[in-house]
Amino acid sequence: MSEFGGYKDEPFLAELYDFIPGYAGRQDVEFYVGYARAARGKVLELGCGTGRVLIPVAAAGCEVVGLDVSKHMLARCREKLRGQSQEVRGRVRLVQGDMTDFDLGEAFGLVTTPFRPFQHLLSVEDQLSCLRCARRHLAPGGKLILDLFQPDLAKLIDPARQQEQEDVPDCELPDGRRLRRTFRTPAVHPAEQCIDVELIFDGKQVLERAERR
Secondary structure, three states: OOOOOOOOOOHHHHHHHOOOHHHHOOOOHHHHHHHHHHOOOOEEEEOOOOOOOHHHHHHOOOOEEEEEOOHHHHHHHHHHHOOOOHHHHHOEEEEEOEOOEOOOOOOEEEEEEOOOHHHHOOOHHHHHHHHHHHHHOEEEEEEEEEOOOOOOHHHHOOHHHHOOEEEEEEEEOOOOOEEEEEEEEEEEEOOOOEEEEEEEEOOEEEEEEEEOO
8 A cells, every 4th residue: 555645654644543533433442342352362453553442452451462554553552552551551562564464473362454454455465365364363263353344336436526525624633733634536446446545634645545345
């Protein structure tokens, strides 16, 4: 994904991530906490980002390893962990790595991919590589939870989506700064079954490509 976006390279994305209402207000945390509690062994979260799910899982008493390709996202996660108790911090291990090629040297009772990072793997080869890595890290009887979504094909081909649209209205951040985000879909690639999405944060542009299957 690095050739399209800035997920790995732009620190402001990690800085602002937790203030995007659609991310911060996502109603999936208790789902993952429930499965983590029921897991027989540690939890591995692929694409852990800033710890939106990982930290509540650790706070619920579960040992968890978080893997992410972005050092900036992991730095933000560590910053948030400093506000947790020593017991919670002791249950967490963070690893910078590629979800298509990793070897952590241990097995897990549960592997999760919250909020669709799997759909940023654009090739079948990368998808299969990720699944193989996850399988190698699953303990006998362990579970893999993939978060996927069903795209709205009508919206994907709607010419209006090529125009810039606001999806995060102007709002004030805790430190007094203001945030506004817009987006547009400059290109749809039917043969590759993926789209380009341009996100604009007050003039800063990020172009990423995501799978639409």
